[in-house]
Amino acid sequence: MMVTIVTFRDIFQSEAQEVDRFSEEYRRMSAVVFLDKSDAAKAGIKEGSNVLVESDNGRVVVVARISEDAHPGLAFMPNSPWSNRLVPAETDDTRIPSYKSISAKISATDDKVPTVEDLLRGMVS
Amino acid sequence: MAVCTGCSLLCNDIEVSIDGRRITRTKNLCRKGFGRYRSLTSDRPVPRVDGKQTGIDEAISRAAEMLRNARRPLLFGWSCSTLEAQRKGIELARRTRAIIDDTSSICQGEIVDMIIRRDIPSCTLDDVRNYGDTLIFWGCDPSSSHPRHMSRFSYFPRGEKLQRGHEEDRTAFLIDIRASPTAKILAGNFVQIPPGGDADLIDAMLAVLDGKIPKVRDKKAMISMMNTLKKADMGAIFPGLGLAYSLRGRMDRLKALVDRLNETTRYNVIPMVGHYNMRGFNQLLFDETGFINRVSFADGVDHGPMYSVVEASESCDLAMIVGSDPISSLPAGIAKALARVPLITLDPHRTLTTELSRVVIPTALSGIEAGGSALRMDGVRIEFDPIVKSEYPSDEEVLTRILEEI
Ligand code: SF4
Numbered sequence: 001m002m003v004t005i006v007t008f009r010d011i012f013q014s015e016a017q018e019v020d021r022f023s024e025e026y027r028r029m030s031a032v033v034f035l036d037k038s039d040a041a042k043a044g045i046k047e048g049s050n051v052l053v054e055s056d057n058g059r060v061v062v063v064a065r066i067s068e069d070a071h072p073g074l075a076f077m078p079n080s081p082w083s084n085r086l087v088p089a090e091t092d093d094t095r096i097p098s099y100k101s102i103s104a105k106i107s108a109t110d111d112k113v114p115t116v117e118d119l120l121r122g123m124v125s
Numbered sequence: 126m127a128v129c130t131g132c133s134l135l136c137n138d139i140e141v142s143i144d145g146r147r148i149t150r151t152k153n154l155c156r157k158g159f160g161r162y163r164s165l166t167s168d169r170p171v172p173r174v175d176g177k178q179t180g181i182d183e184a185i186s187r188a189a190e191m192l193r194n195a196r197r198p199l200l201f202g203w204s205c206s207t208l209e210a211q212r213k214g215i216e217l218a219r220r221t222r223a224i225i226d227d228t229s230s231i232c233q234g235e236i237v238d239m240i241i242r243r244d245i246p247s248c249t250l251d252d253v254r255n256y257g258d259t260l261i262f263w264g265c266d267p268s269s270s271h272p273r274h275m276s277r278f279s280y281f282p283r284g285e286k287l288q289r290g291h292e293e294d295r296t297a298f299l300i301d302i303r304a305s306p307t308a309k310i311l312a313g314n315f316v317q318i319p320p321g322g323d324a325d326l327i328d329a330m331l332a333v334l335d336g337k338i339p340k341v342r343d344k345k346a347m348i349s350m351m352n353t354l355k356k357a358d359m360g361a362i363f364p365g366l367g368l369a370y371s372l373r374g375r376m377d378r379l380k381a382l383v384d385r386l387n388e389t390t391r392y393n394v395i396p397m398v399g400h401y402n403m404r405g406f407n408q409l410l411f412d413e414t415g416f417i418n419r420v421s422f423a424d425g426v427d428h429g430p431m432y433s434v435v436e437a438s439e440s441c442d443l444a445m446i447v448g449s450d451p452i453s454s455l456p457a458g459i460a461k462a463l464a465r466v467p468l469i470t471l472d473p474h475r476t477l478t479t480e481l482s483r484v485v486i487p488t489a490l491s492g493i494e495a496g497g498s499a500l501r502m503d504g505v506r507i508e509f510d511p512i513v514k515s516e517y518p519s520d521e522e523v524l525t526r527i528l529e530e531i
Contacts, residue, residue, distance in 0.1 A: 018163070074320065084456050089458025089459050101321060119477070
């Protein structure tokens, strides 16, 4: 199922980021995607289960959260190294990356959520 | 009173009790600021060269040597450093004929540029508290990003001219795509738009101001909002990253709206700058070169998109990163390009960037372990003293020593 990923900043995640980017708490707050209830149902994704998010630029596994408010077609991710896996490296003339509007496919998965260390390994490979 | 460097509000009313290096009690910090204070004892890096732990002196000497030998160095970060450190950084860029850029290059740069050039009017947050009766938060969520913005300055406080505060004297609108925590606070005045819908909304707002029928679904709500905006004695617009990204390359649309509103009343713009001293870096570099970011000193002063962190990550042969974590905050493809060159990183914390750096120089946490000054998001200068003794040098000290060794 296709959605538009929009990144945002969350105060709890920002706090965890200030304290320790390698902590489990930071990963728990960052590696998530907030889905619309009906979108999640259509894609067979349940609250707390793992989701594979794939854009033209990359893929990442994060945990599904179902939003209270309806936002069909949109999915929200806290801005983090996990969401940055999906952001295009190509930019327009402004050279400002498209952080807030990424077309991506979501699907249920049994794959694991990567740790910061896993993400780092991906950077140097 | 201490200052919090957790965001660009630089709250200077923080009370802290300290026992040695341990903070035992704080007052007035928000959750994010408290995280910053807590980070004093968490995950500090050790000085490192080529993967091996060293002394700070050795790391500094190695950094100087690498900078001396680089042909096209990139100096990036800067928005979490004091003005004093930033000044040294610009000097270092000149001396090493480097490219220098800061985080504004991938966020609010276009808006800050218009403000510093006085293309759009701005004012201080104290003016907003005292006189700002009509506010627009646009593409931002201050409750999460600048948690004390609404309580210290913009929405809740009673101002000199606004004794009845938000209950009667102030109206605030939120324009955003997400029903954020701020949207819950401003529920009645939340204008929800689709992603990228900001330019269309501006067109609709301008249409109403021109007496035309706006092309939006809820025409009545739009006309009513514009009637309120027109009646302002002093209005303020707070653009966040949502607006900055949505209007990138088209900031003339924002200017058109602000100019039009200013034909009949007074509106000022204060961007919701994230890091505590991004505004300071932009002002300093502008004063020295005429540009707020993306400058190369390779041959005099040159400026352009090729000197943005996004492009320079591909073209540089060395990068020095100061108080920033681009490996975490850049799109992975660009971070990968940056990770290919030798990195020198100055940071108070272990970050994704320090993990991939050839040279790591741990630094003092400004506002807590290091003093200096910075410009708040509205350009007001805030000074601060260290409140605990640090075993780490400040960015300013490290940069001074690198300059001496070059
Ligand atoms: S609002 Fe910003 S400066 Fe003020 S206490 Fe919170 S993080 Fe610190």
